Amino acid sequence: MRQSITDLIKYTSSGLYCSVADVWIDPSKPVKRALITHAHMDHFTFGCDEYISTFETAIILKDRLGKEINIKTYDYNKEFKINGTKISFHPSGHILGSSQIKFNLAEEKWLITGDFKRQKDETCKEYEIVKTDFLISESTFGLPIFKWDEPQNTAIDITKWVSHSPKKVSILFCYSLGKAQRLLNEISKTNFKNNIHTHRSIFKVNNCYKKSGIDIVKTNKFDQTKNIADLKGSLLLLPPALHRSAFLKNLKDIQTGFASGWMSIRALRKRSGYDKGFSISDHADWDAILNTIKESQAKNVFFHHGDSEALNRYLKEKTSINVLEFGYTK
Amino acid sequence: MTLKNFSRLFLDLDSCNSTNKKIEILQNYFSSNKALENSWTIYLLTGKNNKRFISGLSLKTLFSEIYEYPLWLIDYCYLKVGDSAEVISLLLDDKIKIKNKKYQDVSLHELLNKSFPELSILKEDNKKLRLKEIWENIPKDNHLVLNKILTGTFRVGVSIGLITKAIAKLINLDESIISHRLMGNFIPSHESYKLLINKKIDPSELNYKPYPFLLANTFERKIIDKSINEFQFEWKWDGIRIQLIKRAGEVSIWTRGQDLVNKSFPELEEKISHIKDDFVIDGELLVWNFKEGLPLNFSFLQKRINRKKPSRSIQKSLPIIFIAYDLLEINGEDQRGSNLEIRRINLEKYIFKWLNERQELPLIFKLSDLIYPKNWEEVETFKNNSRDNGTEGLVIKNKKSIYTPGRKKGLWWKYKVDPMQLDAVLIYAKGGTGIRAGLYTDYSFALWKNGELIKFASAYSGLNNSEIKELDKWIKQNTIERFGPVRSVKPEMVFEISFENIRASKRHKSGIAVRFPRITKWRKDKLIKDADTLENAEKLMLNK
Structure with a gap:
């Protein structure tokens, strides 16, 4: 009562x-x-x-x-x-x-x-x-x-980060639901032409978005058993839970990034263990x-x-x- | 043209985890900027004597007053960020909104040599005006670097070794030469940078400069497979490593951290200056109890280092001694290429000669005694008894080793006595700063005395990242009281604390002080009643 x-x-x-x-x-x-x-x-x-x-x-x-x-x-x-x-x-x-x-x-x-x-x-x-x-x-x-920058600026930073390392696989960690789709949408508005691969959890959510009439740019479903050399120069979106996972340890020539509002603080960025932090928040x-x-x-x-x-x-x-x-x- | 370039450099280095890539970035930077700017860049990157023009606290206060911003709100932000310079640069983003402004680019030389020194001595009101003007005339993404330089907290993951490598690559010269040139006081100027990158090596320019130190590795068990006769054994003193140099009538006393400390130890400088030969000797500086022939605790040495002009009475009450253990140069001749056996023979020869010639010398100068264990079991015994003569273990040196810079394998080893340990209860936690901001990472521990927990030590290191996070969460859930950044927590967690030494102290409630305490184990298996008592600590003190 x-x-x-x-x-x-x-x-x-x-x-x-x-x-x-x-x-x-x-x-x-x-x-x-x-x-x-x-x-x-x-x-x-x-x-x-x-x-x-x-x-x-x-x-x-x-x-x-x-x-x-x-x-x-x-x-x-x-x-x-x-x-x-x-x-x-x-x-x-x-x-x-x-x-x-x-x-x-x-x-x-x-x-x-x-x-x-x-x-x-x-x-x-x-x-x-x-x-x-x-x-x-x-x-x-x-x-x-905490004061967010325009998401389009962050998207441009991400595409630059990928393009400047054509010999590496650029792995961007982000939440599968929401953040990934928003990033994909912002990236699709830049002139980024490299391949984009997404983890199956992200791929799945992309489909849910499509069902609700939200158009998400087409990506390749990431298969970790496939030859990793195919990924060179491309952007790979993975959920944060896979950071430090076993299969990543076997990969050479990768760079890692994390997209989150917390990444606007240098101490948190340094502590996170990712090579680069991109500040973008929902x-x-x-x-x-x-x-x-x-x-x-x-x-x-x-x-x-x-x-x-x-x-x-x-x-x-x-x-x-x-x-x-x-x-x-x- | 260059605060901008330097900010760019900082961002590039800061978001780069590869050593080779960092060297490449530095090389590119050095080859595309002017000598004077490069010299300031080296000055800032090595962070040797970065001057503080404004304290972190007054940076916060000035910002608060300039923009009428509540100071308490800045402090809340500080708890999350852990760095005043960064907090203010983040808050400035919000305050400076002018767009499409033509920003000025200033040179590092202008800033560090003129603007900042001038700013630091201005009266409050003018200081505010001037600082506001500086902030508002540079682009946003330069604020962090500017504020860090202002507060003397500029640091980036670049070691002096990395800069050495970059410069060496740039001019294609041996690393040890660059490392030599970078040692000691690097005073930024067009000339100093030109000297640094000069491809010709001039011996006289190097007169007062120390050699890069040879550093010992941690003991490796595999060496006991070798014959004991291949090694030289000495005590490991708990003092400061020193290179004592006398060349052309000038004495220089260098620490391993590349500080020139002549001013702290004038009596050593004075007595050494009477020796006729020129030399470079590697050794250890200690505060010494001459009656007992034992060193005093490191804390006494610290008192001496911190005083730049020790009075006669301090020199008398805290007398120092230099223990010589290696001869690197004699009368202009570099000895580092000879093996240790030969260097030792020469060292003994010269030191006995000097001690005979100058009566006052034995009161400040001594040869490092050799120890002669017959076999590896005896090495173990010597090590375990090392506390008896005030040392912390042994240094084992390969007799055939030449003196090379850095921590190369297979030359010298330090074999330290096991640390003393006590199990103690966590009672207070404090928020960390810098990279540990927003987490409780500074801990205080207590021991039992008559059913009461008495604080005996604070420790910051020893837990891994996931333990830190786990403990942080526990602390937040088990807080009893808050005092500013400090929380008292439920006495529930027991930790094994290791430390190097223990002594009586009137300054602490517990009556004891420990040196270099750190956490070595989270004893989740123990209840607080199982923690050690203060009595156990006192026993350690008697038995050491």
């Missing part, structure tokens, strides 16, 4: 939970009913009785969890009700199908941003500004040192988080995912917005 105005959504050991609707958001443990903001591995889990997401997210979820899962889909902006609570999905601009989730109960509005970005990305729907009373925002990159940077809060007109803000101490203090000092901490229940 709700005890006060600020706890429609609580933080539990399984993730965010709305007690009135009796529904979890991106739970980390199996629960009865789960709203899924997007299909990145750390935002859903196996074994929930019921999943609810956008249509696009469901395509990928089925691909990852199996076709037999019980999943209900709703279009963006289409309101539905659970236990009397009005709920709707809104584009968050993070990856294909990613959404913010709005809760509306007795004229009190709550918005969970999920992972979001404000930069342009042609592979998914653009972030929609949604007005709310309470905002639960991600804060992965909640420091002013999350909001500092300015984008602050703008989003402002545009949402929220009076109360919670932060979720990431260090938020700097954001907390900044909002307290510079604005009249309430920064709240989650009530925690088991």
